Amino acid sequence: MEKQYFLVILLITQFSVLATSLNVPAIFTFGDSIFDAGNNHFNKNCSAQADFPPYGSTFFHYPTGRFTNGRTVADFIAQFIGIDLQKPFLEVDIAVKNGSRRDYPSNGINFASAGSGVLRDTNKDWGVIPIQEQLQQFQTLVNQNKIHRDLVGKSMFFLESGSNDIYNYFLPFDPPSLDPDAYVEAMLVEVRKLVDEIYKLGARRIALFSLGPVGCVPARALLPDAPTDRCFEKMNLMVRKYNMGLEAIVKNVPVKYAGTTAVFGAVYDVVQRFRAFPARYGLSDVSRACCGDGILGGLLQCGREGYKICTSPNKYLFWDYFHPTEHTYSLISKALWGGKITEIRPFNLKTLANVNVHL
Numbered sequence: 001m002e003k004q005y006f007l008v009i010l011l012i013t014q015f016s017v018l019a020t021s022l023n024v025p026a027i028f029t030f031g032d033s034i035f036d037a038g039n040n041h042f043n044k045n046c047s048a049q050a051d052f053p054p055y056g057s058t059f060f061h062y063p064t065g066r067f068t069n070g071r072t073v074a075d076f077i078a079q080f081i082g083i084d085l086q087k088p089f090l091e092v093d094i095a096v097k098n099g100s101r102r103d104y105p106s107n108g109i110n111f112a113s114a115g116s117g118v119l120r121d122t123n124k125d126w127g128v129i130p131i132q133e134q135l136q137q138f139q140t141l142v143n144q145n146k147i148h149r150d151l152v153g154k155s156m157f158f159l160e161s162g163s164n165d166i167y168n169y170f171l172p173f174d175p176p177s178l179d180p181d182a183y184v185e186a187m188l189v190e191v192r193k194l195v196d197e198i199y200k201l202g203a204r205r206i207a208l209f210s211l212g213p214v215g216c217v218p219a220r221a222l223l224p225d226a227p228t229d230r231c232f233e234k235m236n237l238m239v240r241k242y243n244m245g246l247e248a249i250v251k252n253v254p255v256k257y258a259g260t261t262a263v264f265g266a267v268y269d270v271v272q273r274f275r276a277f278p279a280r281y282g283l284s285d286v287s288r289a290c291c292g293d294g295i296l297g298g299l300l301q302c303g304r305e306g307y308k309i310c311t312s313p314n315k316y317l318f319w320d321y322f323h324p325t326e327h328t329y330s331l332i333s334k335a336l337w338g339g340k341i342t343e344i345r346p347f348n349l350k351t352l353a354n355v356n357v358h359l
Helices: 002-015 073-081 089-097 131-143 149-154 163-169 180-200 218-222 233-256 267-276 326-338 349-354
Strands: 027-031 108-110 156-160 205-209 261-265 285-289 316-318
Touching: 027 073, 027 131, 073 156, 073 326, 073 349, 089 108, 089 131, 131 180, 156 180, 156 349, 163 180, 163 233, 180 205, 180 233, 205 233, 205 349, 218 285, 233 261, 233 267, 261 349, 267 316, 267 326, 316 326, 326 349
Parallel strands: 027 108, 027 156, 156 205, 205 261, 285 316
Antiparallel strands: none
16 A cells, blocks of 8 residues: 555646646635634634733734734745735625625635534534535535536635544543544544545645644643643553554545645654744644733633733743643744645645646
8 A cells, every 4th residue: 555655646646737726716615713713703602712812913904813923824825825815714705694794715715613523522511613514515515516616627626623632531521432542543533534525526735634642732831730840641642552553544635535745744743843842833832822821821711801912922832721822833834835744745735736636
């Protein structure tokens, strides 16, 4: 399988006609708060929100619903490609339905919903949109020809989810019925289904992004069994197992789905390098949240009553108790766009954007 995989990749890279990165007219994004561009803001039944100051303060200068102080990875990659930032699906859908917008955008759509997971039940009481429903929203648009299949075939597809599932595994109430390995496998079953479905809908350029070191987020301070002087290794062990499963899915894509190319973004390794050599990346604090309160800044969400904020967000790895700063997202984006195989494999997003696909 390994030899066959690399042979397929070699053939793709050798014989593809490389055009400019404008080969990619659109990005379609599915996932959680790492990618959410404001969907939850337009979902009035949802309690997972970042639509208040100081979210968005560094780049947009107003809250957009993104769970950081500026842009996310999806935003940076869109800018590298040279297309407009993708709007959240619910914003666009409301505008089309009320007549203030004629059609759905041709530069892609962001379906991500903060708080969601790859397991349907993850944080469902918060009113989040699970990734399966995000896919259904996209599927409906394609089936109704609101998004043309030729656009789908030329586009990039970003999938990133799972942090909330694994974090919730360690919550003291509602203990899980599965052991860690079985739980991770249940997550991977859902990812395989998602890849299968987006392929059937015409996706030919797919990027699966690994989870970062979830056991290092400041919000681990909320968990009774988690250490605060170091990362929570039990959680990171589950994260690494899940990431290994994701990479196996990526390796199987060109074998299982003819004409389809996939890449694995090794975000975990990239972020761990920032933590190991912070000064090299302009960081001075890789443990605490810039915005929040309590131990590690991890006991209170940024912007909630009583929060505190740092003076130099760009020096912090974490913006709030769960999420990176825009500076960190910028560093991750550069690694994914132009990085080596230690950061993204079998090749980077810039190469993925240039691979010629046969529709």
